[in-house]
Amino acid sequence: MSEQQPAPRHAGPVAIVIVDDHAMFRRGVRAELESAGRGLVTVLAEAADVDEAVAAVSTYHPDVVLLDVHLPGGGGVEVMRRLGLAGASPDTRYLALSVSDAAEDVIGTIRGGARGYVTKTITGPELVSAIGRVAEGDAVFSPRLAGFVLDAFSGSIDVAAVDEDLDRLTEREREVMRLIARGYAYKEVAKELFISIKTVETHMSSVLRKLQLSSRHELTRWASDRRLL
Numbered sequence: 001m002s003e004q005q006p007a008p009r010h011a012g013p014v015a016i017v018i019v020d021d022h023a024m025f026r027r028g029v030r031a032e033l034e035s036a037g038r039g040l041v042t043v044l045a046e047a048a049d050v051d052e053a054v055a056a057v058s059t060y061h062p063d064v065v066l067l068d069v070h071l072p073g074g075g076g077v078e079v080m081r082r083l084g085l086a087g088a089s090p091d092t093r094y095l096a097l098s099v100s101d102a103a104e105d106v107i108g109t110i111r112g113g114a115r116g117y118v119t120k121t122i123t124g125p126e127l128v129s130a131i132g133r134v135a136e137g138d139a140v141f142s143p144r145l146a147g148f149v150l151d152a153f154s155g156s157i158d159v160a161a162v163d164e165d166l167d168r169l170t171e172r173e174r175e176v177m178r179l180i181a182r183g184y185a186y187k188e189v190a191k192e193l194f195i196s197i198k199t200v201e202t203h204m205s206s207v208l209r210k211l212q213l214s215s216r217h218e219l220t221r222w223a224s225d226r227r228l229l
Helices: 025-036 050-060 076-086 103-112 124-135 142-153 159-167 171-181 187-194 197-211 218-223
Strands: 014-019 041-047 063-067 092-098 117-118
Touching: 014 025, 014 050, 014 092, 014 124, 014 187, 025 041, 025 142, 041 050, 041 124, 041 171, 050 063, 050 076, 063 076, 063 124, 092 103, 092 124, 103 117, 103 187, 117 142, 117 218, 171 187, 171 197, 197 218
Parallel strands: 014 041, 014 063, 063 092, 092 117
Antiparallel strands: none
8 A cells, every 4th residue: 555645625525426336346445445535535325337326426416426437237428428418416526447447448438527537456545535636626547547638639549530440349349359459368368358268269350350450460559559558
């Protein structure tokens, strides 16, 4: 655990809702926040999918929602979209907390309305600090991820092209694509995603076909050019 971060300047504890489809992870985050953020944050509720998240935010009106990017029912962007359409809890801010550090997830989530994006490697004190800063209206990003957002707005990344290409792939195909492009062997991908090697091969063939690529070398170059690694 790193040294304590500066305490947030939010008046009183920051009220939050934790949204993640893994119960064990939610419990871990809650325990970490209750330990590292005593007196600074208070957890109002937890949610495991889009419907539960919309209901929890509409009911409790938290200051900040810790929001996973990939959720059953449509993902974190769908949560923000539905709450925005309903006009529910307009003062609530969203901080993405995700295992994904892919450019399309970061950019898509920020475009969807999040004020920040941090990865799950963040420490408890750092997360408490990030929550406080988002509650105050700041934008907060893990250092590497900030570059994706700056590049997107400066035009260095063609966001439209990235979205169009990735829209052809299913969520599972995106996961396989990213791991293969990072150099994982099929056996390692199968173990990471809890699927068979045959299923990995099937997804890989589909990815190459949809993206009109002929080899994993071309896939790695394609993903690198789009800052997806």
